[in-house]
Amino acid sequence: MNEFKGLNIVWLSETDLTNLNAGEGESNFIDVKKFKKDSIEYPYVSGQAMRFYLKEAMRRSLEDGEYMCIPDDQGETCGDIKKCIMCDLFGFMTTEKGKGAKTRVSPIKVSPAIGLLPFDENANVDFLTRRHRVSEGAKMEGDIVNVEIGTNIYKGGISIDMVRVGSNEKVDDDKRTVSIENVLDASEKKKRVKKTLEALKYLSDYSKQARLLTDFSPDVIAISLQNKYSHRLQKLFELNNGREINIQRLNEILDDVSSYSDKILFGMISGVVKNEAEVKKAVEAKGIIVKTPSEVINEAINLVK
Numbered sequence: 275m276n277e278f279k280g281l282n283i284v285w286l287s288e289t290d291l292t293n294l295n296a297g298e299g300e301s302n303f304i305d306v307k308k309f310k311k312d313s314i315e316y317p318y319v320s321g322q323a324m325r326f327y328l329k330e331a332m333r334r335s336l337e338d339g340e341y342m343c344i345p346d347d348q349g350e351t352c353g354d355i356k357k358c359i360m361c362d363l364f365g366f367m368t369t370e371k372g373k374g375a376k377t378r379v380s381p382i383k384v385s386p387a388i389g390l391l392p393f394d395e396n397a398n399v400d401f402l403t404r405r406h407r408v409s410e411g412a413k414m415e416g417d418i419v420n421v422e423i424g425t426n427i428y429k430g431g432i433s434i435d436m437v438r439v440g441s442n443e444k445v446d447d448d449k450r451t452v453s454i455e456n457v458l459d460a461s462e463k464k465k466r467v468k469k470t471l472e473a474l475k476y477l478s479d480y481s482k483q484a485r486l487l488t489d490f491s492p493d494v495i496a497i498s499l500q501n502k503y504s505h506r507l508q509k510l511f512e513l514n515n516g517r518e519i520n521i522q523r524l525n526e527i528l529d530d531v532s533s534y535s536d537k538i539l540f541g542m543i544s545g546v547v548k549n550e551a552e553v554k555k556a557v558e559a560k561g562i563i564v565k566t567p568s569e570v571i572n573e574a575i576n577l578v579k
């Protein structure tokens with residue numbers, strides 16, 4: 275990892291919206307967050323929610339001696355980046371008495387999960403009865419809950435600024451320069467990056483048990499280990515309404531990103547995108563062997579070691 279400056283992950287995940295947002299609140303209409311592009315609605319899950327899922331997946335995998343603080347009732351975190359994995363990787367804003375606000379920009383960027391297929395063509399409103407007990411001994415009563423359901427293919431992304439993991443920016447006002455001051459040694463930094471990659475796997479285990487979340491584990495994934503910090507890989511996947519990946523775009527972005535990457539990994543399971551044979555051919559023509567998503571995440575973990 276010594277020379278890697280950026281690690282980017284972009285993935286597609288086919289989901290069933292049945293349990294997406296289900297159980298949230300007591301409202302009788304459980305809807306899906308949507309945004310509009312060219313007057314067509316698409317579903318999405320906010321970046322903040324995706325960060326939360328990633329953080330919680332990491333928290334569940336904490337080992338002895340590893341620490342992640344819990345925000346206080348003001349939402350403030352400990353700010354100790356040496357000790358706290360969360361404050362280091364996800365940044366913070368705290369106020370110290372007499373010193374004002376202290377902020378840390380998150381070295382890990384998490385994008386919203388964007389549905390790539392139009393919502394209307396892939397959704398229904400489902401009616402289900404929610405039963406609740408009115409009082410002891412009384413018969414069960416039910417009310418009708420409308421749940422929006424549908425399938426979609428979501429695109430998710432994570433970008434890690436490897437240099438800023440376990441380090442602080444030091445501004446020298448006299449020399450007018452900014453330098454990096456390491457708080458952790460190289461092996462500790464690597465451990466935290468590895469932990470993030472592992473969380474991507476745990477994201478699926480976790481989500482299967484969470485009422486709030488559908489399975490966001492990657493079905494099609496690309497990971498780049500870059501010697502330059504850039505988010506370019508995040509543009510890799512463009513999907514048309516026929517569930518076909520834009521091959522020209524795929525080629526263009528792979529060419530761009532390979533010019534500053536030591537390694538690009540690609541994983542895919544079958545039955546998610548329609549033109550998977552074409553995708554495989556295009557990726558392998560770049561000298562990248564297509565494996566399964568979990569193989570690819572494991573390979574990335576080994577490369578960071």
Ligand SMILES: [Zn+2]
Pocket residue numbers: 342343344351352353354358359360361362
């Ligand atoms: Zn903390």
